[in-house]
Amino acid sequence: MNTTESRNSLRRSFRNARKALTVQQQQDASAALFTQIEHFLPASLNRVALYLANDGEPDLSTVIRSCWQHQIATSLPVLHPVTKKHLLMLNYTADTPMHINRFGIAEPALNCQAIRLLNQHDVLFMPLVGFDKQGNRLGMGGGFYDRTLASTVNCESRPRLVGVAHDCQQAESLPIQPWDVPLDAIITPTQVIQPSNS
Numbered sequence: 001m002n003t004t005e006s007r008n009s010l011r012r013s014f015r016n017a018r019k020a021l022t023v024q025q026q027q028d029a030s031a032a033l034f035t036q037i038e039h040f041l042p043a044s045l046n047r048v049a050l051y052l053a054n055d056g057e058p059d060l061s062t063v064i065r066s067c068w069q070h071q072i073a074t075s076l077p078v079l080h081p082v083t084k085k086h087l088l089m090l091n092y093t094a095d096t097p098m099h100i101n102r103f104g105i106a107e108p109a110l111n112c113q114a115i116r117l118l119n120q121h122d123v124l125f126m127p128l129v130g131f132d133k134q135g136n137r138l139g140m141g142g143g144f145y146d147r148t149l150a151s152t153v154n155c156e157s158r159p160r161l162v163g164v165a166h167d168c169q170q171a172e173s174l175p176i177q178p179w180d181v182p183l184d185a186i187i188t189p190t191q192v193i194q195p196s197n198s
């Protein structure tokens with residue numbers, strides 16, 4: 001199997017594993033992740049990007065509401081309307097008008113004034129399909145995050161990239177591609193992995 005084939009095969013099995021979690025397991029995972037994320041976040045934060053759960057991903061809605069309560073601004077990814085397979089980050093509040101994208105995921109309706117630059121974020125919480133303890137990330141296969149983040153790789157002021165996952169999404173070692181942007185940390189219900197510290 002070449003790298004692309006083995007990534008596709010891992011993608012299938014991790015997606016099946018997370019979709020097989022029961023409602024109770026998903027709720028327990030969300031509650032545990034909330035606690036892990038609260039401990040992980042530094043005290044002073046201005047803005048974080050998160051995601052709305054899809055396809056069995058961990059649900060971060062409690063984290064989002066907690067950010068709002070603590071005056072931490074939140075953004076969500078929106079499919080770029082012009083630059084295909086790129087994402088925009090849009091400000092997200094309880095009043096934001098939403099739109100369902102072509103993958104069936106709710107996202108803020110496009111509004112130029114709500115666009116926030118990547119370097120306006122302290123942390124980007126990223127969905128993922130698979131991860132390993134070296135910080136490698138396997139996504140849904142569209143290359144959206146990798147394309148969007150490519151220009152920030154050597155920037156000093158880039159946000160911290162934090163993958164959020166169920167424990168069943170951990171691989172021993174993922175086959176990587178040259179364009180993969182590594183994560184600074186991965187948070188699961190039971191672990192906080194910080195590859196550069198390990």
Ligand SMILES: Nc1nc2c(c(=O)[nH]1)N(C=O)[C@@H](CNc1ccc(C(=O)N[C@@H](CCC(=O)O)C(=O)O)cc1)CN2
Pocket residue numbers: 051052053054055057077078079087102103105127128139140141142143144145
């Ligand atoms: N919750 C969440 N939001 C996200 C992402 C994500 O992974 N999770 N994305 C991260 O990139 C972006 C959207 N990318 C996605 C890419 C593929 C599919 C997906 O379901 N693909 C189908 C094929 C659908 C088709 O081709 O029409 C599939 O693989 O079954 C979903 C989201 C932005 N928002």
Ligand SMILES: Nc1ncnc2c1ncn2[C@@H]1O[C@H](COP(=O)(O)OP(=O)(O)OP(=O)(O)O)[C@@H](O)[C@H]1O
Pocket residue numbers: 007137138139140141142143144145146147150177179180
């Ligand atoms: N920076 C980039 N520039 C151009 N093409 C890219 C870039 N990053 C990824 N791609 C393309 O996107 C496709 C999917 O990439 P990959 O398998 O890494 O997806 P992924 O892990 O699901 O990524 P993501 O979660 O970012 O959507 C590949 O065919 C790759 O050629």
